[in-house]
Amino acid sequence: MPAPSDGALVVDGVSHRFGDRLVLDGVDLVVPSGRVIGLLGPNGAGKTTLMRIVFGVIEPDAGGVWWRGRASTGEDRSRWGYMPQERGLYREMRVHDQLVWIARLHGLDRCAAADRADDLLERLGLADRRGDQVQKLSGGMAQRVQLAAAMVHQPELLVLDEPFSGLDPTAVEFLTAVVLDHVAAGGTLVFSSHQLDLVEGLCESITMIDAGRVVLEGDVATLKRESPDRHLRVDAEVDPAWLVGLPAELESADHRGSRVRLGVDADPVEVLDAIRRRAVIADFAVETPSLSELFLDAIGGAPVGAER
């Protein structure tokens, strides 16, 4: 159970039912200041419901949401930025006017709002569309405007629900660069995704949920390093005797190469050195599990929360 002071945003033991269906079951989420947390899991896992609870759209049946060590208030939430999964922009309003209007609602003066809107449109590659109505934009462009709308008031905490779904690689790049700037400037970011491997480069830490329960959480590099699913691949035929005494196990070997499963505490360089003492190696790789493999390892099979 996290303490309210463990992060800037702390979700503590949140449970929620829709009718008799338990969709969140004691979920904890800790988001430290200046960090990126990915809330990952299949469709139907409960990600959107959790974000709505964070924003006070839904009242949880149990548990609470803390901001900077105390129960979060409507005033806190008004300073955060939220990009909901069902996007909501005024289709007939012009892009720049829309952003200025939202920024003004958040208390920026006209001049600051206009500057901020221009700056964001520039960075999102939309400067030449500032005078277009939203309905004239492609889906990917509208989604970038939606991101601009969520962060036009320079929120400390940015919460993005499935920001990457349906985007082409260029739009993903623009979006990623802008949210990383937000974090580099000291902002905090939580985003959700059901496409686990698309977001690998963006997450420092993850919380994975399935069927309303947290199944895995922590720092991505640590989770990968400590996974029992790490391998060393070398282009030499390894003899099992070379690995005696090392936390490593030969999985396959022939004249084309070998695959060695690394133990949880194994140092891949030490294992590689043991092999190099007996064979010439021109090529090698440490293979760590992808986020979706980590997820499948954590749940031990198919996701139960998936809508099939």
Ligand SMILES: Nc1ncnc2c1ncn2[C@@H]1O[C@H](COP(=O)(O)OP(=O)(O)O)[C@@H](O)[C@H]1O
């Ligand atoms: N307003 C609602 N009323 C009833 N059931 C809902 C409602 N919103 C979501 N659900 C159900 O709650 C579960 C979690 O949904 P959701 O939070 O949208 O998951 P995710 O965002 O991870 O895909 C799903 O089974 C979904 O059908």
Ligand SMILES: [Mg+2]
């Ligand atoms: Mg969702």
